Amino acid sequence: MLPGPKEISEPHKELRFTRSAQASHFSLLAAICGGASVTILILSLLLDEFLLSSWWSLAPLPAAFIFFRLSLHCIRHAYLILTPLGIEVFPFFKPRKNLQVLYWSQISDAEVVRNKQLVIHLNREKTSGIVASLTPLHPVYRELLEHAIAGRMAEKTIHKEPDESLSLKDGN
Numbered sequence: 001m002l003p004g005p006k007e008i009s010e011p012h013k014e015l016r017f018t019r020s021a022q023a024s025h026f027s028l029l030a031a032i033c034g035g036a037s038v039t040i041l042i043l044s045l046l047l048d049e050f051l052l053s054s055w056w057s058l059a060p061l062p063a064a065f066i067f068f069r070l071s072l073h074c075i076r077h078a079y080l081i082l083t084p085l086g087i088e089v090f091p092f093f094k095p096r097k098n099l100q101v102l103y104w105s106q107i108s109d110a111e112v113v114r115n116k117q118l119v120i121h122l123n124r125e126k127t128s129g130i131v132a133s134l135t136p137l138h139p140v141y142r143e144l145l146e147h148a149i150a151g152r153m154a155e156k157t158i159h160k161e162p163d164e165s166l167s168l169k170d171g172n
Helices: 020-047 054-058 061-076 139-171
Strands: 015-018 078-082 086-089 100-103 109-113 117-121 129-133
Touching (some): 015 061, 015 139, 078 139, 109 139
Antiparallel strands (some): 078 086, 086 100, 109 117, 117 129
């Protein structure tokens, strides 16, 4: 029915986060539209009135189909991917064209703010960077993302400290 995402060459080295919270909203809307269609059909059969034709039960079905497809898209495709090379951010519309790849060497600091936003700083002064909303992610996955980002940033500072300490010793 839908072409799925491509196979991953080394899936054990990356963390994929999908738009699972958004998918649940679209699934709920699809169920409401489908339920409205069934309700209209049952009422038209029970009331047997000319004004409430059974053809009206088909009206909510296109919306139900669209919401169902959107929920499948949100579940199957990644929103954020943490790889050994960096962070990949996929937008909702045209993800192949508008994909942003931020390499760990470009990232000065990254943090999760109030469990709602991923803030990626591209310089030490924290004047440039990217802010990605985490509301499309399920709250449990937001906590996992926060833990993964904190671990990666801690690893990055551990690897930087020996270089800085060597430069201080050389300068004395």
